[in-house]
Amino acid sequence: MSAADAFVADGLSLSFGGLKAVSGFSLRLGAGELKGLIGPNGAGKTTVFNLITGVYAPDAGTMAIGGDSLLGLVPHDITRRGIARTFQNIRLFRDLTVLENVLISFHMRIGYGYVSALMRLPSFYRVERENRDKAMALLALMGIEDRASTAARNLCYGDQRRLEIVRALATDPKVLLLDEPAAGLNSSEKVQLMKTVAEIRSRFKVAILLIDHDMKLIMGICERITVLDHGEIIAEGAPRQIQEDPKVVEAYLGVS
Amino acid sequence: MRFRQPLVGLLAVGAIWGLGFLLESNLNAYIVRVIVNCGIAFILAMSLNLVNGCAGQFSLGHAGFMAVGAYVSAALTTLVPWAFFQSSVGVGVAVVIGATFAGVAGYLVGLPSLRLKGDYLAIVTLGFGEIIRIVFLNIEAVGGPRGLPGIPSRSDFFWVFIWVFATFLILGRLIRSSYGRVILSIREDEVAAESMGVDVTHYKVVAFAISSFFAGVAGGLFAHYQGFIDPNSFNFNRSVEVVIMVVIGGMGSLTGSILGGLIVTALPELLRVFEKYRMMIFPAILIVMMLVRPRGLLGHFEIWDLLPSFGRLRRRPVSRLKESVTK
Numbered sequence: 392m393s394a395a396d397a398f399v400a401d402g403l404s405l406s407f408g409g410l411k412a413v414s415g416f417s418l419r420l421g422a423g424e425l426k427g428l429i430g431p432n433g434a435g436k437t438t439v440f441n442l443i444t445g446v447y448a449p450d451a452g453t454m455a456i457g458g459d460s461l462l463g464l465v466p467h468d469i470t471r472r473g474i475a476r477t478f479q480n481i482r483l484f485r486d487l488t489v490l491e492n493v494l495i496s497f498h499m500r501i502g503y504g505y506v507s508a509l510m511r512l513p514s515f516y517r518v519e520r521e522n523r524d525k526a527m528a529l530l531a532l533m534g535i536e537d538r539a540s541t542a543a544r545n546l547c548y549g550d551q552r553r554l555e556i557v558r559a560l561a562t563d564p565k566v567l568l569l570d571e572p573a574a575g576l577n578s579s580e581k582v583q584l585m586k587t588v589a590e591i592r593s594r595f596k597v598a599i600l601l602i603d604h605d606m607k608l609i610m611g612i613c614e615r616i617t618v619l620d621h622g623e624i625i626a627e628g629a630p631r632q633i634q635e636d637p638k639v640v641e642a643y644l645g646v647s
Numbered sequence: 648m649r650f651r652q653p654l655v656g657l658l659a660v661g662a663i664w665g666l667g668f669l670l671e672s673n674l675n676a677y678i679v680r681v682i683v684n685c686g687i688a689f690i691l692a693m694s695l696n697l698v699n700g701c702a703g704q705f706s707l708g709h710a711g712f713m714a715v716g717a718y719v720s721a722a723l724t725t726l727v728p729w730a731f732f733q734s735s736v737g738v739g740v741a742v743v744i745g746a747t748f749a750g751v752a753g754y755l756v757g758l759p760s761l762r763l764k765g766d767y768l769a770i771v772t773l774g775f776g777e778i779i780r781i782v783f784l785n786i787e788a789v790g791g792p793r794g795l796p797g798i799p800s801r802s803d804f805f806w807v808f809i810w811v812f813a814t815f816l817i818l819g820r821l822i823r824s825s826y827g828r829v830i831l832s833i834r835e836d837e838v839a840a841e842s843m844g845v846d847v848t849h850y851k852v853v854a855f856a857i858s859s860f861f862a863g864v865a866g867g868l869f870a871h872y873q874g875f876i877d878p879n880s881f882n883f884n885r886s887v888e889v890v891i892m893v894v895i896g897g898m899g900s901l902t903g904s905i906l907g908g909l910i911v912t913a914l915p916e917l918l919r920v921f922e923k924y925r926m927m928i929f930p931a932i933l934i935v936m937m938l939v940r941p942r943g944l945l946g947h948f949e950i951w952d953l954l955p956s957f958g959r960l961r962r963r964p965v966s967r968l969k970e971s972v973t974k
Binding site for chain 1: 820834845
């Protein structure tokens, strides 16, 4: 493993009973790399995300971030080590405000204790103010800062997707996993999303692993793409290579 | 600025003392008793609200933790031959010790049971509540089924409402801090909270322990108001009563819990004019309320969220918002 690798997974496998959901999944993400993960429905893309974030424990294989093993860690510990994610089916804190949704991500590094919170000591106000400013800056990046005091459930669909990304970014990740961030967006929103993802990557120096079905989006912004089918990697390479790979064509279109 | 907090606190204590003095000298003992019982109900409802309303974990064993607070504090003031514990301050100390035991009991019960969800959690907490009651039923030293008489009647309007004020302040500030936001996020979506770095199990147990602590406070105050406790004071019905308060008032709303406590405690008294029919009318009112307002009277909101904004209160660091109120 080279020191430049932000995240390395090697031979991750998971079975549900007799079904091999993922087998022998290996992945290297360089620092600041933007990689696509594609595959037909049911290929195991989201399962890979769930393995990396600790929702499932792999049956075999290893994974590490910056050289530290992530095996056996629970999801919140993995987030603390620097892996953040969004969800395919949006999972916001619906009854909390947009701002509160972002503030929750700061909690794992909160700079005051119970006593300070209950006595309302100066540190409480200082940290709350700092976090609020940080959260507003992140919301502004996505252009939803004017919605800060709205309940998350009242946001329009596109803004909900954006809030999911902001919330994940707020955990200050080294690796960001985006699970179909463009799902349900219209084409102009998708173009904007592509720009935002590129900007996030350059500004936060974060490695991004992106799942999506929109080939134009994936081919447009990812340097390298990994293709999954039936839980196995069938191709890996630059977008052009992937488009021409006979195995990929077969997985998507079937054999003629 | 620096002295504002202690000053406001001192004013509140003075106001409670003055109000207590006025009420106790002008109203008849029955009405004062109802008001004090309301105060104890407020503490119970606000504390359960932290678990059922804020953290979204349905607990049905609140009476058990109230029993721990009541029995431990009453045992100190009746069985320990030390005059200090019969004094007003001594009883206060005993109540805090009893509540601490209740908090620890909550922590120990919460640790295994909060890994369960929904109906299963309700059943397990119900079970633990009953276990605690039956343990006291079988301890001869505290009277077993005959109960524990002769507890010094030291809590009165003043002490009960000092605790109501303290509970309101502590839980209110907790909820409007990062710790409270995290507890709310567990109610909203556990999986997402975990993914944002929140140790969900830890905060569930913390919420449960804090909630049990204040249930213990309510128990201690109750014991030293009644002067007599027996295991039956803390049976399943009591737990259900507190759940009703929280649900009626609005899950997650502190002022809603107070409203719920007021309704559940005072309404049966007001309905005494209907004599034997009152226990039919009371549930009917509850059913109608749930049909008309299924999220409780206040829902997630506090009373001041629903009033036109009045300046200072809205400057809180984490404000709940008007826009969402209209929805």
